[in-house]
Amino acid sequence: MAGSLAAAGATVPAVVEAASYTAYAPQAPALLRNPAKLAEGATYGGALLRHGIRLLTRHAVTEAHGTTRVEAVTIARLDKDWRPLPGTARRIPCDALAVGHGLVPQLELATGLGCATLQAPDGTVALELDAAQRTSVPGIWSAGETGGIGGAQLALTEGEIAAHSIAGRPVPAALTRRRARLRAFAGAMAVAHRPGPGWTGWLREETDVCRCEEVPAGRIREAARELGARDARTVKLLTRAGMGWCQGRMCGPAVAALAGEAPAPDRRPLSCPPPRPARSPPAPEAGRTQLPSRNPRSAASGPLWPIRTH
Numbered sequence: 393m394a395g396s397l398a399a400a401g402a403t404v405p406a407v408v409e410a411a412s413y414t415a416y417a418p419q420a421p422a423l424l425r426n427p428a429k430l431a432e433g434a435t436y437g438g439a440l441l442r443h444g445i446r447l448l449t450r451h452a453v454t455e456a457h458g459t460t461r462v463e464a465v466t467i468a469r470l471d472k473d474w475r476p477l478p479g480t481a482r483r484i485p486c487d488a489l490a491v492g493h494g495l496v497p498q499l500e501l502a503t504g505l506g507c508a509t510l511q512a513p514d515g516t517v518a519l520e521l522d523a524a525q526r527t528s529v530p531g532i533w534s535a536g537e538t539g540g541i542g543g544a545q546l547a548l549t550e551g552e553i554a555a556h557s558i559a560g561r562p563v564p565a566a567l568t569r570r571r572a573r574l575r576a577f578a579g580a581m582a583v584a585h586r587p588g589p590g591w592t593g594w595l596r597e598e599t600d601v602c603r604c605e606e607v608p609a610g611r612i613r614e615a616a617r618e619l620g621a622r623d624a625r626t627v628k629l630l631t632r633a634g635m636g637w638c639q640g641r642m643c644g645p646a647v648a649a650l651a652g653e654a655p656a657p658d659r660r661p662l663s664c665p666p667p668r669p670a671r672s673p674p675a676p677e678a679g680r681t682q683l684p685s686r687n688p689r690s691a692a693s694g695p696l697w698p699i700r701t702h
């Protein structure tokens with residue numbers, strides 16, 4: 393993005409990256425298996441060099457300044473846990489700031505149907521899939537982001553594998569090898585860029601964490617520290633964080649981390665009519681005939697929709 397902006401005439405003072413590229417060193421085998429990805433990375437690096445853009449690794453933007461628009465940011469050097477090092481803060485004037493906080497798979501459809509999950513190398517929750525892209529629920533396959541963030545090529549490859557499996561055909565070995573190679577690269581990236589726990593220290597008390605309900609970090613910390621909230625759900629009940637339009641899809645992981653909760657899948661049912669206790673059909677009124685139910689499952693036998701409560 394920095395390279396594209398510079399090519400379009402923008403002045404980009406810096407690219408600020410919280411992770412350190414030295415974290416890729418132990419991942420060398422995965423990188424060497426993916427020369428095309430290395431070439432892609434070199435192209436991006438070349439664009440930064442050509443436009444004279446500084447790349448500041450193990451640094452973070454810890455504050456944005458301005459009244460009606462951003463006018464400057466404060467950046468600071470980080471320790472290995474992503475805590476800002478005292479005395480390293482400095483201000484960079486700018487009129488735009490682009491931020492990325494990583495990608496989180498959206499799993500509601502699958503988890504709503506009961507699919508098992510695991511923790512991906514970057515700390516996010518992803519679906520547990522077998523070699524043929526099958527989830528733990530018979531008849532449900534999954535490909536791409538839901539199995540852990542890994543890029544477009546991997547998503548396409550996994551989609552092809554799932555299609556072969558659904559059609560009852562053997563999965564071609566070349567596809568399996570390509571998936572393994574691309575997953576290895578995705579894993580290497582995920583390990584290198586896994587957020588350090590110190591990021592929570594960048595937040596001031598008034599920093600909005602839940603933007604829909606405008607709940608600042610201070611209220612979430614108060615719920616955790618003084619009211620004993622240990623998970624995002626309890627914080628939500630106490631502060632409304634995650635109760636707005638996006639239902640915690642944006643702030644959920646941040647709220648959970650502030651409450652000290654380990655990453656966990658969203659197990660809310662997709663549509664959740666309140667379960668009703670089984671009850672007898674109402675007695676027919678005097679003088680009226682009650683028609684038999686056209687549905688084989690009458691009201692007395694329970695609700696007509698599947699309800700999952702986990």
Ligand SMILES: Cc1cc2nc3c(=O)[nH]c(=O)nc-3n(C[C@H](O)[C@H](O)[C@H](O)COP(=O)(O)OP(=O)(O)OC[C@H]3O[C@@H](n4cnc5c(N)ncnc54)[C@H](O)[C@@H]3O)c2cc1C
Nearest residue numbers: 495498501535536537538541542543544545546547548551
């Ligand atoms: C900002 C950004 C930059 C990226 N840059 C790169 C890059 O440079 N190179 C790279 O390889 N990858 C990149 N990626 C990642 C890449 O986009 C993904 O890996 C890829 O798109 C994953 O494909 P997918 O099919 O799993 O998911 P998606 O492409 O997200 O497709 C999922 C589709 O399902 C639809 N959907 C969701 N819920 C429902 C529902 N309930 N009912 C019906 N449809 C639904 C969505 O609308 C969407 O169209 C980037 C991602 C982002 C966000």
